[in-house]
Amino acid sequence: MRQSQLFGKTLRESPKDEVSANAKLLERGGFVYKTMAGAYDLLPLGFRVIEKVKQVIREEMNAVGGQEMLMTALQPKERWEKTGRWKELGEEIMYQFKDHSGREVGLAVTHEEPLTEMALRSIRSYKDLPLFVYQMQTKFRDELRAKSGLLRGREFIMKDLYSFHKDTADLNHFYTKVIDHAYKNIFKRSGLEVLVAEASGGSFTKDLTHEYQVLSDEGEDVVFYCTHCNFAQNKEVATIQEGMPCPHCKGEVKKARSIEVGNIFPLGTKYSERLGLIYQNEKGEKHPVVMGSYGIGVGRLAATIVEIHHDERGILWPEAIAPYQVHLIELLGRESGSIQRVRKAVEKLYKTLLAKGVEVLYDDREEISAGEKFADADLIGIPWRVVVSEKTLKEKRLELKKRTEATPKYITEKELLRKLKRPR
Amino acid sequence: MRQSQLFGKTLRESPKDEVSANAKLLERGGFVYKTMAGAYDLLPLGFRVIEKVKQVIREEMNAVGGQEMLMTALQPKERWEKTGRWKELGEEIMYQFKDHSGREVGLAVTHEEPLTEMALRSIRSYKDLPLFVYQMQTKFRDELRAKSGLLRGREFIMKDLYSFHKDTADLNHFYTKVIDHAYKNIFKRSGLEVLVAEASGGSFTKDLTHEYQVLSDEGEDVVFYCTHCNFAQNKEVATIQEGMPCPHCKGEVKKARSIEVGNIFPLGTKYSERLGLIYQNEKGEKHPVVMGSYGIGVGRLAATIVEIHHDERGILWPEAIAPYQVHLIELLGRESGSIQRVRKAVEKLYKTLLAKGVEVLYDDREEISAGEKFADADLIGIPWRVVVSEKTLKEKRLELKKRTEATPKYITEKELLRKLKRPR
Numbered sequence: 001m002r003q004s005q006l007f008g009k010t011l012r013e014s015p016k017d018e019v020s021a022n023a024k025l026l027e028r029g030g031f032v033y034k035t036m037a038g039a040y041d042l043l044p045l046g047f048r049v050i051e052k053v054k055q056v057i058r059e060e061m062n063a064v065g066g067q068e069m070l071m072t073a074l075q076p077k078e079r080w081e082k083t084g085r086w087k088e089l090g091e092e093i094m095y096q097f098k099d100h101s102g103r104e105v106g107l108a109v110t111h112e113e114p115l116t117e118m119a120l121r122s123i124r125s126y127k128d129l130p131l132f133v134y135q136m137q138t139k140f141r142d143e144l145r146a147k148s149g150l151l152r153g154r155e156f157i158m159k160d161l162y163s164f165h166k167d168t169a170d171l172n173h174f175y176t177k178v179i180d181h182a183y184k185n186i187f188k189r190s191g192l193e194v195l196v197a198e199a200s201g202g203s204f205t206k207d208l209t210h211e212y213q214v215l216s217d218e219g220e221d222v223v224f225y226c227t228h229c230n231f232a233q234n235k236e237v238a239t240i241q242e243g244m245p246c247p248h249c250k251g252e253v254k255k256a257r258s259i260e261v262g263n264i265f266p267l268g269t270k271y272s273e274r275l276g277l278i279y280q281n282e283k284g285e286k287h288p289v290v291m292g293s294y295g296i297g298v299g300r301l302a303a304t305i306v307e308i309h310h311d312e313r314g315i316l317w318p319e320a321i322a323p324y325q326v327h328l329i330e331l332l333g334r335e336s337g338s339i340q341r342v343r344k345a346v347e348k349l350y351k352t353l354l355a356k357g358v359e360v361l362y363d364d365r366e367e368i369s370a371g372e373k374f375a376d377a378d379l380i381g382i383p384w385r386v387v388v389s390e391k392t393l394k395e396k397r398l399e400l401k402k403r404t405e406a407t408p409k410y411i412t413e414k415e416l417l418r419k420l421k422r423p424r
Numbered sequence: 425m426r427q428s429q430l431f432g433k434t435l436r437e438s439p440k441d442e443v444s445a446n447a448k449l450l451e452r453g454g455f456v457y458k459t460m461a462g463a464y465d466l467l468p469l470g471f472r473v474i475e476k477v478k479q480v481i482r483e484e485m486n487a488v489g490g491q492e493m494l495m496t497a498l499q500p501k502e503r504w505e506k507t508g509r510w511k512e513l514g515e516e517i518m519y520q521f522k523d524h525s526g527r528e529v530g531l532a533v534t535h536e537e538p539l540t541e542m543a544l545r546s547i548r549s550y551k552d553l554p555l556f557v558y559q560m561q562t563k564f565r566d567e568l569r570a571k572s573g574l575l576r577g578r579e580f581i582m583k584d585l586y587s588f589h590k591d592t593a594d595l596n597h598f599y600t601k602v603i604d605h606a607y608k609n610i611f612k613r614s615g616l617e618v619l620v621a622e623a624s625g626g627s628f629t630k631d632l633t634h635e636y637q638v639l640s641d642e643g644e645d646v647v648f649y650c651t652h653c654n655f656a657q658n659k660e661v662a663t664i665q666e667g668m669p670c671p672h673c674k675g676e677v678k679k680a681r682s683i684e685v686g687n688i689f690p691l692g693t694k695y696s697e698r699l700g701l702i703y704q705n706e707k708g709e710k711h712p713v714v715m716g717s718y719g720i721g722v723g724r725l726a727a728t729i730v731e732i733h734h735d736e737r738g739i740l741w742p743e744a745i746a747p748y749q750v751h752l753i754e755l756l757g758r759e760s761g762s763i764q765r766v767r768k769a770v771e772k773l774y775k776t777l778l779a780k781g782v783e784v785l786y787d788d789r790e791e792i793s794a795g796e797k798f799a800d801a802d803l804i805g806i807p808w809r810v811v812v813s814e815k816t817l818k819e820k821r822l823e824l825k826k827r828t829e830a831t832p833k834y835i836t837e838k839e840l841l842r843k844l845k846r847p848r
Binding site: 001004005006007008009011033035036039040041042043044046047050065067068069070071072073074075076079092093095096097098099100101105114118119121122127131133138140142144154155 | 425428430432435459460463465466468470474489491494495496497503516520521522524529546557564566568579
């Protein structure tokens, strides 16, 4: 992509009404536009980041047998009255309103009710189980305070996986697989260290659930965690306290603020019982289906990466999530001979990289100083910066700098192409 | 995908409340689930179809320089009051309501207002033009009557492209490119013959606009069109009539019902003037930006394909849009020796096809008769059906049938793999 044509310019100043790093940097970097508190438009750079996060999640969901689908946001009142959540959620965070014909509808804040109803048509026998379906869908939640950029949205993309099982043992088996494989890989590939903390189930279940927490002062949660074995509990349900020895390993327990980037709920039979999702087992006996649900906020995950991976100059995207792999910067010089030579060399390199399948943002902007180009590159945070100038041409080298490192290296084009073979 | 595990079973009977072919077949085939009139959940098969349509559209949008982004559905009232459309659209189709704090918000039915506002930050000079951005985003429209399956939705994915230009000549240049390349290719790849009909601009513009119309009795529109040169007009603005000679070529003018699958609007300066989107030209003069918008309903396109390409047994998907390329069907026979032999051969073929990158739905369902499997394959409508049975194994051939043809062919595995190399 030629940066001169990119929709969404970098801003010199942070937006005045934003406090958190993700909100400031994502808006300054031209990733997002704020339509309302908690509702951000994704500009092309931000769209690419969110698509990268979705792709990582999709691969890991498919690897544990998840089938992707997409449910509606619009919901009829009657469906949610069956579980008592029309009133419960409506008082707090569910947008509910009358359509032009006077019918009451709402926007889904989660999808246990619709999916359980849908499953009535598919699940009748033990042979139809287990079943794993997920979506990455736009949720609407009327949060009282939506103030931390993409960390807490009124409109946001969420990955929600739902699992259906014949019994609790089978649920536990899958639940562990999600913890040990899918979620572990997703957060690792996103460059985040997570704690798996015990938590309460809110309106979803009365059982203990698990939250994925990333330590950060920007977080709204508070966790107690063992610095040795990583046992962790959300403050809401904590039985451990700072200073106590860890009940599992006697390690040191600390307290910290944290961001909840994911959660997993053993729902049990709450929804299947209320909505009549019953299956027949091998012996012909009827039992309610045992369910689990597994969420990750897609935008929140991207925002958390920014909170954790940034410095005073901008963002440092992990390779799997970066909008582009390479930020190619041309410094044209001042003489017309130099301008032509550099432009020609960069155009050629740009095409070579594209032909190799490398994702490149090419800063071809004229009348922008080298200093401004470098500042923008640091702000946007693409992992590799490649500079071509009269100087690098003379030396038959390219200037290559990792966003995470302080000093550049000078290498040949061949060496660059070898380096950019993506590791995964 | 193993069909025994697929979420979304085929139904023996059509849903009683549906009239149109797309609604009946998509629900019977396990593509969609109806949550409310006009709001359909996409089950895994339907999700794949919609992703295929999106991919075709994405490729053609990118080819004309479109940049993909994603705008919010939630909208503040103040933004839409500037163009007078808060009231205008609110009376008819825009969902508008108060949030829990009493603030009035709405759900976007289109995105001229938000995008023009966003462009204020990016467009200042002629150097920032032209600009082409698009999204495939979930729109909400409170349609009075949503009765034709996915043809008219209250919640639906729409591709909307917006273009920004320095003058009308540049708009016309791009407008023609969209007609002659992007839209032409999209509908061709979707297997649809379209008429480009003159139409009115509704709330978007006072100018004449263009609609892409597919002739179908299921359509809500009426067009007059020339059977010779394809000149067409929507009844709303028609100057030609059935029986008249075509004003362009003297050909025969006919009248027919049709489905509007896309539209393109030369918006001119309506939105840029009302929202203050002004740029400075080469001479330093200030002018309002000239705009165009270009829509395609993603779900409606898929539904139109079903309306046009179906027979009494089910759907006939074009290859580019089909959820899978191959429907692999095993007929296990009754003796245990036969069951094992067939199962082993099909498993091997299934893995070979997947390794070659062929998308396969593998009907591995036990206790389902050959007749039921064939009926389901015809209903789901995957382009190629491959059958493996004791009989085909003995003859060292596979049974291959195109959904569009009546009789199968018997070919070797090698010949099959050669055939399935995707053309495009």
